[in-house]
Amino acid sequence: MSGDHSPESDEVLGTRLRAELRRYAAPTSLRAAITHGGAPTPRRAMWLSPVLAAAATALALGLVFLLIGPRMVPADPVERLVRSVVAEHTRALMWGARRPEVIPTALPWLTQESGIGLKKVFAGDDHLQFSGAEPVYLEGHRGIALHYRDADGHLLSYVVLPIAGFPVPDRRRVQIERGTSRWRPALMHDSGFAAWVWRQGDLACFIVSDMVSDADVERFKDYFVRLRISTDPVPAQ
Amino acid sequence: MASDEFHRLALEHLDALYNFAMYLTRNPPEADDLVQETYLRAFRFSHRFQAGTHLRAWLFQILRNTFLTFYRLRERESALAEDGVPTWDVPMFHDAPEESSGAVEAHTDLERALLRLPEEFRTVLLLAEVEGMALEDVARVLGCPVGTVKSRIFRAKERLRGLLQDYTNK
Numbered sequence: 001m002s003g004d005h006s007p008e009s010d011e012v013l014g015t016r017l018r019a020e021l022r023r024y025a026a027p028t029s030l031r032a033a034i035t036h037g038g039a040p041t042p043r044r045a046m047w048l049s050p051v052l053a054a055a056a057t058a059l060a061l062g063l064v065f066l067l068i069g070p071r072m073v074p075a076d077p078v079e080r081l082v083r084s085v086v087a088e089h090t091r092a093l094m095w096g097a098r099r100p101e102v103i104p105t106a107l108p109w110l111t112q113e114s115g116i117g118l119k120k121v122f123a124g125d126d127h128l129q130f131s132g133a134e135p136v137y138l139e140g141h142r143g144i145a146l147h148y149r150d151a152d153g154h155l156l157s158y159v160v161l162p163i164a165g166f167p168v169p170d171r172r173r174v175q176i177e178r179g180t181s182r183w184r185p186a187l188m189h190d191s192g193f194a195a196w197v198w199r200q201g202d203l204a205c206f207i208v209s210d211m212v213s214d215a216d217v218e219r220f221k222d223y224f225v226r227l228r229i230s231t232d233p234v235p236a237q
Numbered sequence: 238m239a240s241d242e243f244h245r246l247a248l249e250h251l252d253a254l255y256n257f258a259m260y261l262t263r264n265p266p267e268a269d270d271l272v273q274e275t276y277l278r279a280f281r282f283s284h285r286f287q288a289g290t291h292l293r294a295w296l297f298q299i300l301r302n303t304f305l306t307f308y309r310l311r312e313r314e315s316a317l318a319e320d321g322v323p324t325w326d327v328p329m330f331h332d333a334p335e336e337s338s339g340a341v342e343a344h345t346d347l348e349r350a351l352l353r354l355p356e357e358f359r360t361v362l363l364l365a366e367v368e369g370m371a372l373e374d375v376a377r378v379l380g381c382p383v384g385t386v387k388s389r390i391f392r393a394k395e396r397l398r399g400l401l402q403d404y405t406n407k
Contacts, residue, residue: 008398010390010391010394013366013394013397013398014366014394016347017347017351017362017366017367018366018367018369020345020347020348021260021347021348021351021367022344022348023252023256024252024255024256024259024260024268025252025255025256026251026252026254026255026272027255027265027269030251030255030269030272030273031248031251033273034248034251034272034273034276035248
């Protein structure tokens with residue numbers, strides 16, 4: 001029925017559609033499958049399993065990626081800094097300081113390398129033992145890291161970076177009082193570590209540890225006070 | 238409506254549904270799957286069917302919706318040309334034969350022209366002209382007002398006439 005068609009009216013076209021188009025009858029097998037099967041299982045189910053398997057694999061890969069893959073970089077600059085400080089802390093935790101030096105002999109070298117001077121520094125006591133100091137370079141800032149270890153083996157990293165106007169997140173602030181002294185550092189968490197974050201003049205200060213439980217937080221407050229009152233970092237001239 | 242009675246009445250439309258499925262998919266295995274899926278859904282949701290309404294239109298509606306659902310899921314839109322004419326070498330269902338050898342070829346210019354129409358035009362002609370459905374039922378299947386069905390039929394025929402003219406000129 002090809003060729004030789006002149007323009008035709010709607011009616012003629014409709015008639016042609018009814019008369020000339022082939023009609024396909026349902027195959028016997030299909031009729032039998034629907035009739036005897038009642039509610040037949042469509043063949044779609046055959047590919048559903050591979051699709052589900054693929055989805056499960058993708059989910060598993062996603063989980064692996066989340067666990068061991070690179071972490072998303074936070075948009076907030078403070079959180080980004082905390083993450084870097086925590087990364088420095090974990091590096092020290094795993095491999096120790098790159099060039100552990102003993103204060104006070106290393107102070108001139110540290111000041112020169114880090115750009116941070118220490119007018120006074122906490123050198124350890126019965127609770128915290130000084131384990132090393134080193135210059136660091138985090139998020140584009142030279143700074144200093146002091147590492148301490150407590151009697152239970154917890155490592156504390158005290159990191160100071162020269163960042164003028166560092167914004168301490170108000171909603172994370174925790175009030176700590178000792179006698180007449182009072183501080184309001186922010187307590188932040190990242191990657192299973194806790195960090196005190198505060199500003200001291202034009203310096204951003206961090207103390208990181210793995211003490212995250214409620215009981216640990218009280219001790220962590222105590223360590224903050226010990227380090228805070230006994231250390232006085234200033235930008236090096 | 239009793240389940241057996243519903244099954245019996247629904248199966249009366251099997252050939253018409255299969256014919257419609259063939260013109261939508263142009264591939265017998267895919268048409269098989271589409272019709273089976275349609276009946277599966279119809280039986281499963283038979284309680285939603287309102288006795289006294291047009292069972293035939295309801296079944297066609299399920300079939301078309303199923304077709305469009307799978308069509309979109311498979312991202313078949315990417316296989317569409319600008320004029321909405323699908324390419325038939327991609328199976329609609331995954332277990333359909335990979336090669337297009339199973340696809341049924343159009344034998345007449347009228348068939349070829351019909352298959353070149355966008356789905357909405359092809360469907361409206363198949364339902365209204367070939368199946369002889371009332372405009373109200375076609376509107377129900379397509380989920381649009383009767384006025385839209387009328388204008389779509391008009392435009393579909395215009396397009397079909399143009400395609401037939403092209404074949405004549407060739």
